[in-house]
Amino acid sequence: MLKVSELSVNYGATRVVNKLNLELGSDEILMLVGPTGCGKTTILQALAGLIPISEGQMTLGNWTATPKKTVPPEKRNVGMVFQDFALFPHLTVQQNVCFRLKDTKLADHWLKLLGLEDFRDAKPARLSGGQKQRVALARTLAHGPAFVLLDEPLSNLDAALKDSLRWEIRDALKAAGVPAIWVTHDQEEALSVGDRVGILNKGVLEQLATPEACYSEPASRFVARFMGEASFIPGTFDNGIVTTDIGTVPGTSVDGANGKVDLLVRPDDLSLRADHECPNGTVDWVRYEGESRLYAVTLDSGSQLKVRVSHENAMKPGARAHMALITTHPLAVFSRA
Numbered sequence: 505m506l507k508v509s510e511l512s513v514n515y516g517a518t519r520v521v522n523k524l525n526l527e528l529g530s531d532e533i534l535m536l537v538g539p540t541g542c543g544k545t546t547i548l549q550a551l552a553g554l555i556p557i558s559e560g561q562m563t564l565g566n567w568t569a570t571p572k573k574t575v576p577p578e579k580r581n582v583g584m585v586f587q588d589f590a591l592f593p594h595l596t597v598q599q600n601v602c603f604r605l606k607d608t609k610l611a612d613h614w615l616k617l618l619g620l621e622d623f624r625d626a627k628p629a630r631l632s633g634g635q636k637q638r639v640a641l642a643r644t645l646a647h648g649p650a651f652v653l654l655d656e657p658l659s660n661l662d663a664a665l666k667d668s669l670r671w672e673i674r675d676a677l678k679a680a681g682v683p684a685i686w687v688t689h690d691q692e693e694a695l696s697v698g699d700r701v702g703i704l705n706k707g708v709l710e711q712l713a714t715p716e717a718c719y720s721e722p723a724s725r726f727v728a729r730f731m732g733e734a735s736f737i738p739g740t741f742d743n744g745i746v747t748t749d750i751g752t753v754p755g756t757s758v759d760g761a762n763g764k765v766d767l768l769v770r771p772d773d774l775s776l777r778a779d780h781e782c783p784n785g786t787v788d789w790v791r792y793e794g795e796s797r798l799y800a801v802t803l804d805s806g807s808q809l810k811v812r813v814s815h816e817n818a819m820k821p822g823a824r825a826h827m828a829l830i831t832t833h834p835l836a837v838f839s840r841a
């Protein structure tokens with residue numbers, strides 16, 4: 505089990521990671537997300553022992569590192585997978601995976617499991633991006649790490665490959681039975697692949713929870729916006745029910761809100777109709793997404809809401825339309841800003 509307590513990292517006078525606390529179960533995958541420059545890579549580097557920490561401590565199995573008691577990277581048994589694969593170009597797939605290994609049994613296991621047997625003798629230049637990333641993962645897992653860090657492993661790959669490879673990586677990590685922290689810029693990836701998601705903002709972990717909780721009960725407006733399209737509409741919250749201009753829904757207070765509140769609305773919590781006899785808003789813009797269209801509509805009462813509807817529902821900016829809340833599950837409510 506990995507345990508991190510009050511971990512802080514400073515670069516000179518600037519604090520880049522501030523009092524990070526987390527514990528990971530034995531085969532848990534934590535997806536770490538946050539805006540550029542918020543400290544994600546710094547956290548991975550600190551856990552791997554590549555940079556010094558300023559405060560706090562981390563423990564994994566039989567070692568504990570603190571600012572005074574450093575543990576060198578090679579003593580940590582931590583595996584890393586990077587976005588640029590970091591393979592040796594002059595070595596074959598087999599040689600890359602077995603690099604510095606005395607016992608190659610695990611290497612054979614992962615070469616087979618990740619579908620690389622036919623490429624054992626190939627050099628990396630002959631491989632596709634997805635194959636290279638599989639080799640990098642096989643090399644990491646062949647060393648039997650106690651813990652794996654992945655720094656945007658899919659960001660150099662095209663969309664279709666990303667979708668299949670993320671599941672292969674998840675399955676391989678689960679099969680290896682090791683905890684992992686996986687940094688991604690892709691919210692959908694974070695929500696679908698992670699057992700838990702951590703959202704980092706300026707070096708502070710704003711929320712660490714299941715994907716469902718991060719999406720439907722975000723701890724802050726920042727998390728709400730970061731984890732997907734988020735609109736807010738004013739309402740009144742009383743006895744578990746929120747009343748707004750466009751309907752009444754069950755609500756859950758995320759910050760003790762009561763009385764006058766802002767309701768978090770996701771694009772699929774709303775309906776949009778062009779043919780309604782009482783339009784209550786005007787279309788600002790529309791984005792065609794293939795099977796759906798995302799609309800921004802400003803209500804006559806002032807709020808702009810985003811709604812996703814079937815592609816068959818085609819309206820132009822300026823069109824009048826009717827919006828209503830259609831969800832039956834509780835939506836998050838925040839104290840009025």
Ligand SMILES: Nc1ncnc2c1ncn2[C@@H]1O[C@H](COP(=O)(O)OP(=O)(O)OP(=O)(O)O)[C@@H](O)[C@H]1O
Nearest residue numbers: 515516520538539540541542543544545546547689
């Ligand atoms: N060696 C360094 N010296 C000083 N500041 C640094 C150093 N490395 C990173 N930083 C700063 O620390 C902050 C966090 O950087 P980090 O690379 O961890 O962010 P990140 O969340 O991984 O960003 P991205 O999503 O863009 O990869 C940034 O403001 C960055 O400029």
